[in-house]
Amino acid sequence: MHEMSLAEGLIQVVEEAAGARTVRTVRLEIGRLAAVELSALRFAFEVVRQGTVAQDAALDVVALPGQAWCMKCCQTVTVEARGDGCPRCGSHQLQVTGGDEMRVKELELA
């Protein structure tokens, strides 16, 4: 499972942004199409945050919808998962344009 690697990456980003200040909340934006299992990430975060400025921080996740450009409809549509067809026309000629992000959006510091 690589969520531990993701959590280690996450805590590095948090530590670099927070410096010496205590972190209350870490707000993440995670797309519906992102390659991450959320509860695994939460579990891993609880492990890696120990002994850091974020050791009591809550993890707040904002889900972003999956988005793709449909080459048939010529517009951006919402998709739930990779491999889904266009919700409008059913075509699989889709180019994912959003929803695969895993981003640290902001921190709330003490």
Place this chain on the structure above:
Amino acid sequence: MCTTCGCGPGEVTVEGHAHDHDHGHHHAHGHAHGHAHDHGHEHDHDHDHEHGAHGDLHYGHGAAHSHAPGMSPPGRPKGESRSAQREGDPMSPPGRPKGESPSAQREGSPMSQEKMVAVERGILDKNDRFARANRRWLAERGVLALNFVSSPGSGKTSLLVETIRRLQGELPLAVIEGDQQTSNDAERIRATGARAIQINTGKGCHLDASMVEHALAHLAPADDSVLFIENVGNLVCPAAFDLGEAAKVVVLSVTEGEDKPLKYPDMFAAAQLMLLNKVDLLPYLDFDVAKAIDCARRVNPAIEVLQVSATRGQGMDGWLDWVRAAAGRARAERAARRAEAARKLALLEEHIATLR
């Protein structure tokens, strides 16, 4: 959640029934990726890995903190079941875990503005930085790097061995091998006469860009050469980790199911080329080639497909031509970079001359 096998209460269903798991196993987390040095190959050894013979890199021997999945995480009273913390929809906001300070914010309530720090950085930011540095390092030297991904047993190593046999003498080649343990694959590559370095990830399930950076420093691929990176056999995790390669090549063998691309969409979406391997076995199987290609195109309309048999030779000429063309592009990019650098240098010298 069990970080050994990834299951947790309510998350895994078998035939529609949730299954629980007796967590009696312990395992150590070996992978320390704390590379504080800046990228530049005055490479300081922070020793989270060891070097074996041939410079092989072994991770998982560092200051591992042993982790027993049955133990409650700190802050939560022992004995409380993990299911008390689970959420229904993975995307729904968290309840407040026990033990957390009462001043922590719940989802939905506004955070105090003056205490907010915008970050806007990807979780994999550190890996991506290493990857970008690797990509630049490779481009400066005209090295074509390909990241081979697949499930275990698809024939990646055999394919590389055969590819090296056929390309040797024509193109300089080097290989980075990734496995949890053993140097077996690197030994097979070395037996062809090509240089190889083995990365053992220990408990890790994928190669990452910092591992590749170390390997590049030791392997030192020649200018205008081809570098094959054989990733850990795993159709899930490597998809998320950019190594700095020019392209991911996903190897699917005909002894697997045609719907693999639908089951593991992230990997097939991330790949530029799918090699359908072991086609010599098609007469003995019910494998539907057209369906496999269709499934791949559903998750990645732009994916290229080549059918090959590494052991019997079918399709290998087409595959080698693909490699040659990609290597040609890498060399051309290097030449363009050098020409651009020379042009800038000439401009600077001209400018300096006017200042005198």
